[in-house]
Amino acid sequence: xxxxxxxxxxxxxxxxxxxxxxxxxxxxxxxxxxxxxxxxxxxxxxxxxxxxxxxxxxxxxxxxxxxxxxxxxxxxxxxxxxxxxxxxxxxxxxxxxxxxxxxxxxxxxxxxxxxxxxxxxxxxxxxxxxxxxxxxxxxxxxxxxxxxxxxxxxxxxxxxxxxxxxxxxxxxxxxxxxxxxxxxxxxxxxxxxxx
Ligand code: FE
Numbered sequence: 687x688x689x690x691x692x693x694x695x696x697x698x699x700x701x702x703x704x705x706x707x708x709x710x711x712x713x714x715x716x717x718x719x720x721x722x723x724x725x726x727x728x729x730x731x732x733x734x735x736x737x738x739x740x741x742x743x744x745x746x747x748x749x750x751x752x753x754x755x756x757x758x759x760x761x762x763x764x765x766x767x768x769x770x771x772x773x774x775x776x777x778x779x780x781x782x783x784x785x786x787x788x789x790x791x792x793x794x795x796x797x798x799x800x801x802x803x804x805x806x807x808x809x810x811x812x813x814x815x816x817x818x819x820x821x822x823x824x825x826x827x828x829x830x831x832x833x834x835x836x837x838x839x840x841x842x843x844x845x846x847x848x849x850x851x852x853x854x855x856x857x858x859x860x861x862x863x864x865x866x867x868x869x870x871x872x873x874x875x876x877x878x879x880x881x
Contacts, residue, residue, distance in 0.1 A: 689739060691722050692761050700769040704866040709850045714764070717846055721756035728753060743831055752827040759809060759829055763842045768869035775870035779877055786819040796821045798860040801843045810860070812839040812873070814880050836880045839873045 698710040725742075728750050729735045734742050742754040774790055775783065787793035801810030804823040811822050813835040822830060823843075830837050841847075841863050848859035 689722055689726065689757065691719050692764075694764055696767075696769055701767060701867055704851070704862045705767070706851055709847070712850070713842075713846055714760075718757070718760040721753045721760070725750070725753040725757055740831065743829065755827040755829045755831075758831065759827065759840065760842070762837060763809075763840050765872050766839050766841070766869055767863070767867040768872070771869045772864065772866040773870075775874065777874060779870065779874040782819055782877070793821075794864050797839075797841075797864065798857065801841055801860045802857055804843050807844040810841045810843055811835075811837055813837055814877065836876070838876045838880070839868065 694710065694714055698714070699707040701710065729742070734746065734750060737745075739754055739758055742750065743758060746754060774780065780790065783790055783793045787796055797810055797812060800821040800823050804810065804825070806825065808823055808825045808828065811824065811830055813820055813822055813830045815822075815830075815833075815835045819838075820835075822835065824830065841860060843856055843860070845854075848856060852859040852862070
């Protein structure tokens with residue numbers, strides 16, 4: 687399968703002032719595209735070249751897994767944001783979050799603590815795990831896809847995601863992500879699809 691870099695769902699300056707154009711230029715054009723280019727080189731003329739990205743992630747290890755998972759994780763991450771995002775979710779998603787975490791504020795605190803608790807590079811996620819909403823973190827390229835968990839929301843907490851906007855302050859980045867950037871419509875859609 688010939689993989690293409692999916693288009694960003696918004697312009698590179700559309701998330702300003704919370705995520706600047708330069709962050710998107712590097713993160714999307716250099717990091718995300720870099721993982722895709724490396725993956726293409728690694729699987730060229732190999733059996734993996736005929737598989738879907740998800741199938742490669744489910745069966746590969748080492749560099750092929752790392753680059754394939756990073757391609758998938760970043761595409762999902764871009765979709766988790768929108769220019770007029772943030773605030774409170776609504777509907778079934780909001781009810782489920784309140785039921786699970788006690789309140790939307792408690793959910794936010796848990797999600798931020800999850801991202802802060804990830805030592806080094808990785809991601810904070812909201813996943814559906816056996817029908818239960820959970821906040822989990824993953825290391826480096828690791829992804830809940832290989833743990834039979836359904837990703838609903840992610841925030842990339844590699845330093846390349848926030849250093850230009852927030853320097854070393856990951857907590858401020860996670861707060862800005864939830865307050866101003868998260869696309870609750872996208873998260874609700876993932877939850878609905880998961881049933
Ligand atoms: Fe990243």
